[in-house]
Amino acid sequence: MLAHSKVCLKKPANILNDPRQTNLTSGKGGFLVSASQRYRAKDCRDIVTHFVILDEHGFRVVECEGFKQLCKKLQPLMAPPSRRTVARDCFDLYLHKRLKLKAIFKFDCRRVALTTDC
Numbered sequence: 001m002l003a004h005s006k007v008c009l010k011k012p013a014n015i016l017n018d019p020r021q022t023n024l025t026s027g028k029g030g031f032l033v034s035a036s037q038r039y040r041a042k043d044c045r046d047i048v049t050h051f052v053i054l055d056e057h058g059f060r061v062v063e064c065e066g067f068k069q070l071c072k073k074l075q076p077l078m079a080p081p082s083r084r085t086v087a088r089d090c091f092d093l094y095l096h097k098r099l100k101l102k103a104i105f106k107f108d109c110r111r112v113a114l115t116t117d118c
Contacts, residue, residue, distance in 0.1 A: 039077045048081060049089040059083035059090075 026032060048062060048071075060083045061067055071080045081089070105112070 039075065041078070044071075044075060044078045045081055045085070045089055049086060049093055052086055053090060053093070059087045062086050 051057070052059065052061065062080050063083055068080050071078050
């Protein structure tokens, strides 16, 4: 441990920029799990897209002051996307999922049940 701490103290910038470096965070059941501290803009945009779709928010929710503050607090490096970017990302996700569904229906589907909620 002493040798490890000497290496870490010599070049802390290298350790902070190392993509393999992880932090311990609390996970399910109170157990510690390792989590990457690396910032990925694409992952942040994807999660915002899923947030808008899953909770049925309007695209303009990303331009609200509360959402911007939340993003800044959770990931200071993230610049919240515009509503047009989120709309475009949602449409791209729709196209991707549609292709996957077509492939499933074409090769591995015998029955389909459709329901609607008016």
